[in-house]
Amino acid sequence: MTTHLRVAAAGPSSTIQDRGRVGYQRYGVSVAGAADPLLHAVANALVGNRPGEGAVEFTLAGDSVTVEGGPVRIAVAADAALTVDGDPVPGWTSLRLTDGQTLRIGNLRSGMRGYWAVEGGFALQPVLGSVATHIRSRMGGLDGGVLKAGDRLPLALDQAADRGERCLDPSLLPARGGRLRVMLGPQQDYFTPAGIEAFLEEDYALSHEADRMGCRLDGPVIEHSRGFNITSDGIPLGAVQVPGTGRPIVLLADRQTTGGYPKIACVVGPDVAALAQMRPGERLRFAAVDAAEAGRIQARHRELVDGLPALLQSAGGFALYDSGRLLGFNLIGGAVTGWD
Amino acid sequence: MSVTTPVPAPVLRAAGDSALIVELGDGIAPDLNAAVHRLDRRIADAQLPGIVETVPTYRSILVQFDPAVTAAEPLGQALLGLATGLTQAVAEPQLRWIVPVCFGGAHGEDLDEVARRSGLGTEEVVRLHCTADYRVYMLGFSPGFAYLGGLPEVLHQPRRENPRMVTPAGSVMQGGAQAAISPIAMPSGWHLLGRTPARTFDLKREPPFLLAPGDRIRFTAISAAEYDRLEGMSGYLPDCETVTPSVTLMQGAAA
Numbered sequence: 001m002t003t004h005l006r007v008a009a010a011g012p013s014s015t016i017q018d019r020g021r022v023g024y025q026r027y028g029v030s031v032a033g034a035a036d037p038l039l040h041a042v043a044n045a046l047v048g049n050r051p052g053e054g055a056v057e058f059t060l061a062g063d064s065v066t067v068e069g070g071p072v073r074i075a076v077a078a079d080a081a082l083t084v085d086g087d088p089v090p091g092w093t094s095l096r097l098t099d100g101q102t103l104r105i106g107n108l109r110s111g112m113r114g115y116w117a118v119e120g121g122f123a124l125q126p127v128l129g130s131v132a133t134h135i136r137s138r139m140g141g142l143d144g145g146v147l148k149a150g151d152r153l154p155l156a157l158d159q160a161a162d163r164g165e166r167c168l169d170p171s172l173l174p175a176r177g178g179r180l181r182v183m184l185g186p187q188q189d190y191f192t193p194a195g196i197e198a199f200l201e202e203d204y205a206l207s208h209e210a211d212r213m214g215c216r217l218d219g220p221v222i223e224h225s226r227g228f229n230i231t232s233d234g235i236p237l238g239a240v241q242v243p244g245t246g247r248p249i250v251l252l253a254d255r256q257t258t259g260g261y262p263k264i265a266c267v268v269g270p271d272v273a274a275l276a277q278m279r280p281g282e283r284l285r286f287a288a289v290d291a292a293e294a295g296r297i298q299a300r301h302r303e304l305v306d307g308l309p310a311l312l313q314s315a316g317g318f319a320l321y322d323s324g325r326l327l328g329f330n331l332i333g334g335a336v337t338g339w340d
Numbered sequence: 341m342s343v344t345t346p347v348p349a350p351v352l353r354a355a356g357d358s359a360l361i362v363e364l365g366d367g368i369a370p371d372l373n374a375a376v377h378r379l380d381r382r383i384a385d386a387q388l389p390g391i392v393e394t395v396p397t398y399r400s401i402l403v404q405f406d407p408a409v410t411a412a413e414p415l416g417q418a419l420l421g422l423a424t425g426l427t428q429a430v431a432e433p434q435l436r437w438i439v440p441v442c443f444g445g446a447h448g449e450d451l452d453e454v455a456r457r458s459g460l461g462t463e464e465v466v467r468l469h470c471t472a473d474y475r476v477y478m479l480g481f482s483p484g485f486a487y488l489g490g491l492p493e494v495l496h497q498p499r500r501e502n503p504r505m506v507t508p509a510g511s512v513m514q515g516g517a518q519a520a521i522s523p524i525a526m527p528s529g530w531h532l533l534g535r536t537p538a539r540t541f542d543l544k545r546e547p548p549f550l551l552a553p554g555d556r557i558r559f560t561a562i563s564a565a566e567y568d569r570l571e572g573m574s575g576y577l578p579d580c581e582t583v584t585p586s587v588t589l590m591q592g593a594a595a
Contacts, residue, residue, distance in 0.1 A: 026395050026396060027552075128548070137483050139543075183354050184354070231398050233361065233400045235402075236355045237358070258395070295357065298358070
């Protein structure tokens, strides 16, 4: 029998994501993929997967899943409280769960999106080369939609490999702030100097109109110089388009492939992920960088992702399915010190 | 001898840390869009290192690259090199799809209205659509949605004031100066002329997309009975022919 994870309760918007659908934008197919590829890669690294394996992205509140078969190795990359059958367990570490055990992921204490991955990934048929869910076109994931209670996710591995658990100190991950680096263009010539100055010098705040497709920002109006219609062209990740209202919209993973509003700038890749982790009302400011600096930012980010496995530590060889030991592991500095 | 409109010098635009836009001009015009598709083919043939995918649109191409493999600067120079001389004589074969359409009635609710507004009879509107040489300018908006250039000028009409929330899959429509074939049921403000039993997007088929940017299309009128027969055929695909346009020379080009 294939091992499954049954969704006992689903977060408000949980979808299976990988690195996205590559090569089909010319046919009008959105890329989709993890909104925060770094945290997605962390979840995969903790269970020993390659970086692009399908994993679940949840929004604000996590899912509860019950093992059917197994054992299953699972890891959560998120600032959230976790329990297994009601007992607290640590985050940022792989866990080995046995048949019938239920992992419950609580609300995010910070950030907008968290990830959980299972060793070996999900046994799902890729659509156009990817398991990434794109809800608007009902493509990928589990029938193209969000996870819901009662869903059964088939796993590629029937049994977790026999090895120790791995953990990550999340303070090793780069701090993210409200400063988003952008490269001006492709259509900065559609804006007045005052419009570009407002964009680069003033504060903006994330509005409530924010999802995987894009984030509308509140803040000073960005003035157009010659209308707000361009001949529709392709939209890169992180493009900041400015419609007639003058209020910018940053386009994310689920963005449409083409559009007819001028794009004043594009947020550099790693900072697009930082934006996807911001909550409505949070303030941000854009800062222009040139192509050379953007290239260096990309290179440093690539080193970080490639180096993730080396950042992982052994989780001490605890038998993590023993909830008593798990509890001890979780309370570093508290109960552990007490035992010394 | 026909004359090709010269395309202005190509422009390179920054599009973030992993993409560039090569722009050949502005607006929606057949020669400009044909040059875009010639450049897209040149880019594919050149197999430049680091290119992840290209998105050809009306007048430009978004080129996405892997910054781990190439930097923007040398890639941009290579793209500009490929973009020069695009107006030179070409005779590249193209695919032309013969797409059957059941026009009017329940299959195309707006045909009579389009005819009335243009001052033509419905038969004349159908005849114009079936003799037009349509080209797939680009795909966008949703998977497989093809924007077709080549709508006869007498038929250019503004879109509906009140868009429909649902239009059926396979709708053959016109809006503004363009026509389109809808891949799936979707909201639309375009005028519905008819329906084709050909599915332009079907994930269960390989390849799932019937039309590619740059393809040509000729509509042919069919009866409702023929529509039902073709729609009932599993895996039905419309006829396709390869056309090689006669070589066009730029005015004043050296022989």
